[in-house]
């Protein structure tokens with residue numbers, strides 16, 4: 001089961017501290033959101049799960065954390081200065097601005113007028129000045145994708161880690177796009193995070209690696225709790241491919257507002273390293289690249305068998321963290337009817353993604369002995385390092401269960417007078433609502449086993 005509407009998710013996110021409108025107390029800014037106490041944990045857990053699957057569980061990928069501010073030289077040779085734009089139209093009647101390719105019946109969504117200007121390209125990159133003189137002569141861009149500084153660091157990573165192809169560089173971080181019409185909550189925003197892998201391969205092996213990553217990435221989303229029936233793979237039409245791509249497959253997800261892209265997996269050929277390399281003429285670059293006389297470094301690798309230097313091809317799985325969060329929240333959202341016409345909302349998150357792993361709750365708020373024992377239990381579980389454990393000193397067990405169901409906490413542990421007398425606690429399971437008595441001595445093992 002998923003949420004019925006986007007409003008249900010937006011409301012839960014605000015009520016339970018997942019996601020807030022950014023700059024809210026001053027009226028907010030469109031296309032910007034802040035992650036609250038639960039949101040930041042969920043987001044960190046999703047990113048950690050991706051990082052683990054890319055770097056720790058494989059032997060052919062290295063990590064990177066590069067700068068957000070990016071030289072115009074990089075974004076000129078990447079093609080972004082010339083081509084990273086959307087078609088913009090003005091409504092002559094109400095003076096509003098829209099993305100031409102998202103209009104219904106070529107009319108203004110605001111006033112319904114069809115008196116619109118011709119579409120013109122609007123570059124989506126944010127610019128900012130750098131250094132103490134603000135006269136426009138020294139500027140940088142806020143990166144529109146994390147990928148470019150992976151390419152510019154290719155040689156640094158290759159030589160410092162003794163790699164040869166096939167190998168990859170993975171990065172998670174913020175990207176910025178001045179979207180004309182941000183919309184659908186955190187689906188299309190102006191500041192967002194990406195999880196990007198650039199996987200470098202020998203030309204000729206690129207199509208097999210492309211297929212490999214398309215399959216692998218779908219499986220990963222299913223492991224994050226997405227029902228595979230809500231995922232669809234599409235091959236991007238040739239006339240809609242980005243300038244760097246030979247073939248792209250998009251993993252689409254049934255978001256509450258419709259079927260849309262969650263992740264793209266592109267075969268970027270030798271476009272990127274070929275664009276950024278020094279001495280382009282020395283290599284047999286297959287992609288159409290702009291002449292580069294500024295780069296200081298050859299971005300090539302040596303093939304020992306043929307004794308030739310070549311520019312690797314790149315396979316790029318590129319996923320949006322925020323879109324991932326939206327999909328995962330949507331999948332996990334359930335409304336259940338209980339006895340006596342009561343209902344509960346429960347976020348059935350996979351335990352590894354839950355913002356809080358366990359809540360430890362004293363039966364009575366002001367009983368010193370109970371609270372001290374609760375604190376001890378909480379500290380011991382926290383030390384196991386599986387994620388955040390909270391001491392929930394609300395004095396109202398029913399209310400605590402309700403809150404933890406809604407934020408997706410897998411288990412609640414109640415500390416009562418039996419705990420003091422008999423060294424037992426009551427553990428309640430989020431999904432089944434079953435309660436069981438667990439001996440304090442066995443609690444750590446019980447907890448570790450639960451998250452195995």
Ligand code: GAP
Pocket residue numbers: 144145146147177179186187188189190192194196261262263264316318319320321322323
């Ligand atoms: N490096 C390739 C690249 O950036 P993209 O298809 O433009 O490709 C990759 O972006 C992913 O980033 C998308 O599949 C989406 O999940 C996310 N993304 C792109 N623009 C976004 C936006 N304005 N808001 C939220 N996520 C976005």
